[in-house]
Amino acid sequence: MNYLSSVNNQYGGTYVAPEDLPANSAAFEAQLTESLKIWHIQEIKVVWIKIPNARAKLLPFLYQAGFMNHHCAVDFMMLTLRLEDGAMIPPFANHSIGVGGLVINENNQLLTIREKDHIKTHPHNWKFPGGMLEPYEHIEHGVIREVLEETSVQTEFQSFIGFRHHHQGQFNTSNIYAVCLLKPLTLEITIQESEIFDAKWFPIEDYLTDHKIGKYNQNMLRSALQHSGLKNLNVPGYMPSDQDYEVFMTQ
Structure with missing residues (x-):
């Protein structure tokens, strides 16, 4: 040939x-x-x-x-x-996906962490545990995994609360940061020492009134307290390819 x-x-x-x-x-x-x-x-x-x-x-x-x-x-x-002028060549993936776990226990306390990378520049940055999704990982599975890795707290997915979208992500990509409400199944914290400086259960009222806490996190927490969020319907075979899809909807 x-x-x-x-x-x-x-x-x-x-x-x-x-x-x-x-x-x-x-x-x-x-x-x-x-x-x-x-x-x-x-x-x-x-x-x-x-x-x-x-x-x-x-x-x-x-x-x-x-x-x-x-x-x-x-x-x-x-x-x-x-080969043809103006022919469409679709761009490769230009977004990364991060997840944050909003974990609230029965004592109205929020699971929070401080990262080692931020401890000198942002010492009061008590944030939700989370991180980047792995390839082909669903949001629900990824946020549960990240919370477990960073804090050893086991959780159950409740709902999708909201997301932030910006264009200053890793390697010049845009980034979507999805926040999910999780129910804790365990309470004892053991931090991931390679990345996490410390972690604690933060009283919700104190978190919402602390002027040093980021407004984005405070607003996400308020939203989770006031609204049920979008549920994952876990629809099998949602598409003709017969794969499992995540489908977040109101119920």
Whole structure:
């Protein structure tokens, strides 16, 4: 075969998979040149090529042909080439998702932490335990995991309270920080010493009237006290792909 095998998609693009790459660089260069001619004749709009780390020697040929980096993971690079002026190339993920656990016990106390990174610059930053979602992790599972990791307090998901959206996230991404109401199943605190300076159950009235506490956290707490929030309906097979989705709605 003197051209690259590829699969067309419904958007007028075509995709070359790693398993369809030729065994050596010389063959790849020749097949790429011929394929570009064919794709132009076929009026292909965008070409996508996935290059595993083990085939990184092929990258210079793609760059010379005008391909651009689109996204990558630890074991591959995805490149694209726009063959039609104005053809749409959807951007890769540009948001990160963080979660915060708003945990209130039966004594009207709020579970709070102070992070080691903030203790010198913001010594009174008593905040909700939480952190970043892991890949393919649901919000409900992620917030329960983060609270457990940082404080050892086991919790049960109650509702989604609200979120903050800003454009100053890690690695120049935008960030969504989702706050969830959790019910504590245990009360004893053991901090995650690598990240957390200390943690405590903070009386709610004191938290709401403390002028040193961030207004965002205070407002989220007030919202949780006044409203039930959005429930996770846990709808299995919500989409045709028959996967489990998180669906937050009022009831």
